[in-house]
Amino acid sequence: MKTAYTAALSMLAGIAVGAVAIEGLHAQSTPKAYVVSEIEVIDQGAQNAYLPKVTELIKSSGGTFLARGGNIFAVEGEAPKRVTIAVYDSFAKAQAARTSPEWKALAPERNKAIKVRSFITEGLPN
Known part of the structure; x- marks a missing residue:
């Protein structure tokens, strides 16, 4: 069960980092x-x-x-x-x-x- 929480939190962190990176790239291209x-x-x-x-x-x-x-x-x-x-x-x-x-x-x-x-x-x- 502990492994499932770790995996879920890792995925959420990855999504958050990806969203910030995409926003930064979008701002650079405007x-x-x-x-x-x-x-x-x-x-x-x-x-x-x-x-x-x-x-x-x-x-x-x-x-x-x-x-x-x-x-x-x-x-x-x-x-x-x-x-x-x-x-x-x-x-x-x-x-x-x-x-x-x-x-x-x-x-x-x-x-x-x-x-x-x-x-x-x-x-x-x-």
Whole structure:
């Protein structure tokens, strides 16, 4: 009887380890997603009030900034005034963050502070 319990526990442990390994492999194969925003500040005071809120929202929804302002050089066409790039673990997470009720609630402040053109693009597979 003791052997049966040992075998059963070994099988359960094997299943658990296998499930964790598969989840890890799946996470590695999911391409990251990038949110690119071209920004023009139209009210600096409103922008100063908006920035901490949007920064916290992006971070709390799983986003990380890769670029935020800084130098911009136009290779073709006209360069935007300001650019931000945020990365998320997946396209679905980026899309969920940018269509969330919290994101929509910031729209009045965003519209007062900036003109923005944003899009999500999926990265290459890992």
